[in-house]
Amino acid sequence: MSRQTRVLAVANDRSSLRHWTEVLEEYEDIEVRSAQGVSEGLSVITEADIDCVLVDLSTPQLNLEFIRTVADRNPEPRLLLVTEDEADKTINNAIEAGATDYVPKATANSSDGRFSQILHESTEPDQAESNTSSRTSTRIDVVAPSESETDAESDLPSDSASQDEQSGSPPLEYTPQAGTSTLVQSKSNVETQFSCSSVAETNGPKRSVVIRYTQLGEQELSRIVTQCEQTTLIAIGYSQSVPDHIEDELEVIEITSPTDLTRLGIVTTGIVQNWETDRAETVLCFDGVNVLLRYKSVRQVFQFLHVFLAKLQSSQVTSHFHIDHGAEDPQDVNSLKPIFDNVIELRSEGVVVESELE
Numbered sequence: 272m273s274r275q276t277r278v279l280a281v282a283n284d285r286s287s288l289r290h291w292t293e294v295l296e297e298y299e300d301i302e303v304r305s306a307q308g309v310s311e312g313l314s315v316i317t318e319a320d321i322d323c324v325l326v327d328l329s330t331p332q333l334n335l336e337f338i339r340t341v342a343d344r345n346p347e348p349r350l351l352l353v354t355e356d357e358a359d360k361t362i363n364n365a366i367e368a369g370a371t372d373y374v375p376k377a378t379a380n381s382s383d384g385r386f387s388q389i390l391h392e393s394t395e396p397d398q399a400e401s402n403t404s405s406r407t408s409t410r411i412d413v414v415a416p417s418e419s420e421t422d423a424e425s426d427l428p429s430d431s432a433s434q435d436e437q438s439g440s441p442p443l444e445y446t447p448q449a450g451t452s453t454l455v456q457s458k459s460n461v462e463t464q465f466s467c468s469s470v471a472e473t474n475g476p477k478r479s480v481v482i483r484y485t486q487l488g489e490q491e492l493s494r495i496v497t498q499c500e501q502t503t504l505i506a507i508g509y510s511q512s513v514p515d516h517i518e519d520e521l522e523v524i525e526i527t528s529p530t531d532l533t534r535l536g537i538v539t540t541g542i543v544q545n546w547e548t549d550r551a552e553t554v555l556c557f558d559g560v561n562v563l564l565r566y567k568s569v570r571q572v573f574q575f576l577h578v579f580l581a582k583l584q585s586s587q588v589t590s591h592f593h594i595d596h597g598a599e600d601p602q603d604v605n606s607l608k609p610i611f612d613n614v615i616e617l618r619s620e621g622v623v624v625e626s627e628l629e
Contacts, residue, residue: 275300275301276301276302276390276391277301277302277304277319277321278295278303278304278323278324278390279305279306279312279315279316279323279324279325280303280304280305280325281306281307281325281334282326283327283334288306291305291325291353294380294386297382300387301387301390304321309336309337309340312337313337313340313341316344316348322348322349323349323350323351323390324341324350325351325353325390326338326350326352326365328353328354328355328361328365329355335364335365338370339368339369341369342369342370343369349371350369350370350371351374351390352370352373353373354373354376355376362533366574366575369574370574371577371578372389372581374389444622445615447613448589448612448628449587450584450587450589451584451612451613452590452591452610452611452612452613453590453591453611453613453615454560454592454594454607454613454614455592455593456596456614456615456616456625457593457616458596459597476500476551476552477498477552477553478499478501478546478551478552478553479498479553479554479556480539480542480543480556480588481504481505482505482507482535482539482555483505483507483511483558484507484509485509485558486509486511487511492504492514492517492521496521501520501522501546503521503523503524503542504521504522504523505524505525506523506524506525507525507526507528507535507562508526508528509525511523529562529566530566532567532575536575536578539579539583540586543583543588544586546586547586547587552587552589553586553587553588553589554588554591555589555590556590556591557590557591557593558592559593560576560592560593561594561598561599563575569606572607573606573607573610580610594607596616608625612627612628613626613627613628614627
């Protein structure tokens with residue numbers, strides 16, 4: 272029998288504290304502790320080995336102080352928020368302060384077992400590094416192009432085509448397992464269109480979510496839309512122009528600020544959860560992680576991506592995330608790798624698989 276997950280419930284009033292204690296005690300695989308207020312919560316954390324701290328955001332100012340204090344501790348337990356409203360801006364402040372994840376009160380109060388699963392998932396980052404030892408490092412062969420792929424290649428920019436001619440490299444291909452996440456590393460001089468088309472391939476009908484911080488070319492946008500049953504583009508910090516012939520087939524959602532990771536997470540998970548019952552596979556392209564690292568610390572990016580990937584995985588989304596690893600500190604890039612199922616690098620001569628889910 273596996274060890275129980277040790278959860279500390281923290282609230283500012285006795286009624287809320289009693290409620291969350293009773294909710295948690297319904298789960299046999301959870302060991303419950305409780306604390307009222309900041310000082311009592313810190314005292315319990317100091318004295319006991321806690322895996323996860325459940326924080327009720329009903330009194331935001333006081334609980335944000337608690338979150339910041341706990342987040343500065345080392346080693347720190349995971350901080351899970353309970354909120355009435357997923358659109359509450361306090362969530363973003365709490366994530367910035369060091370919270371790991373959040374859950375709506377309706378989910379926490381449900382009796383379907385989802386809350387227990389979320390609590391266990393919130394403690395997984397500690398296991399991420401150890402999981403890398405079970406991954407394999409393999410060089411995979413580049414697959415020769417079919418006639419249709421050769422025709423498609425002629426549509427690529429001339430500088431990309433000339434690079435392929437010089438290196439003698441056929442198109443790059445990599446097929447991840449359905450429902451897994453892939454970190455796609457490529458330097459700025461490697462054509463990223465290859466990575467999108469190859470990593471996102473599925474054997475059946477698909478719906479796609481594309482998350483971008485810069486304008487997507489009309490030709491590439493049209494290609495994505497025509498290959499998918501439904502496409503949603505999340506444009507962050509810019510306004511995307513859409514050709515008339517695909518306007519009715521493409522949903523565009525704009526997010527004003529690149530720093531608003533909470534809204535990005537809520538919008539994206541809302542989309543993929545609405546598609547869960549559909550027969551088509553959902554694929555997601557995130558371009559790119561470099562922008563996250565420009566606005567957030569490595570730790571904040573790790574926390575956001577860990578929560579984000581867990582939500583995508585629960586909806587069986589096959590996702591890939593682009594990063595120009597040549598533009599970042601190698602240590603920062605390496606610190607993000609363990610949270611992805613697969614890590615690949617695109618080179619002019621082929622695809623190198625650094626680690627892969629077995």
